Amino acid sequence: MNKLAVIAALLPAALCAADAWESKPFADWTDKDLQKVVNNSPWARQTRAVLSNAAVAGRGRSGVTDVSSDDVAGGRVSRGANSAGGADRLGAAPSDFDPTGQSAQQPGIPVVVRWQTALPLRQAQMRGKYGKEAATSPEAQKFLSQEPMLYVISVAGLQGSMVSAGGGDQAKQNIARDSTLAAKGKEPLRPIAVEFVANGSAVDVLIGFPKTMPLTLEDQEAEFSAQIGAASVKYKFKLKDMVLHGKLEL
Secondary structure, three states, rough: HHHHHHHHHEEEEEOOOOHHHOOOOHHEEEEEHHHHHHOOEEEEEEEEEEEEOOOOOOOOOOOOOOOOOOOOOOOOOOOOOOOOOOOOOOOOOOOOOOOOOOHHHOOOOOEEEEEEEOOOHHHHHHHHHHHHHHHOOOHHHHHHHOOOOEEEEEEEEEEEEEHOOOOOOOOOOOOHOOOEOOOOOOOOOOOOOOEEEEOOOOOOOEEEEEOOOOOHHHOEEEEEEEEOEEEEEEEEEEHHHHHOOOOOOO
């Protein structure tokens, strides 16, 4: 009975500590909530990009094409991996990643890896664009109602010169060749689209994988791996943590 009393006393505190994506409509997210969703949630985590010995030290022009963050719903694209124009874009969530924290003292480059097509990330994109009006905006509702055709993973935090080295289309082809999304016991998925989104002096790299072999909770983990210029990025997503209101959100 004493143990039950202790548990009961802790319940209100536990409920108060629920994350914003579980406890609030997305249009009611504060700016702090928004940044947590896109930088520190089951769909977005900080990790390290490991540099090769031949990493370029200079900082030149990136050759990256600037695109808006939501030209088309995230994950809706029909072109090949070296697509460089037109309306078929991979969506991008708002990014306010600052790599100057404690982790910047560790080897490699701090980056944020995001599962861009997950509903909370797409909601964050609309909340960042429309603010509190996201709940009533026809454009936001249309965006969110469209089911992404791809799994889109983004990597934020790399300098543009490192990503493309002045050759945007060739860089996209190289990234597509050297990226996978894998689950144990399944053939790895390989990208059919890569896009660059300028973000200040850095670039968000968006990599789209086909849903030819859909991921399920039974897979437990999905490992993303990419070689982006001189930077190698790997991250394992825990699928059980990516369930929202009873649905696996990818």
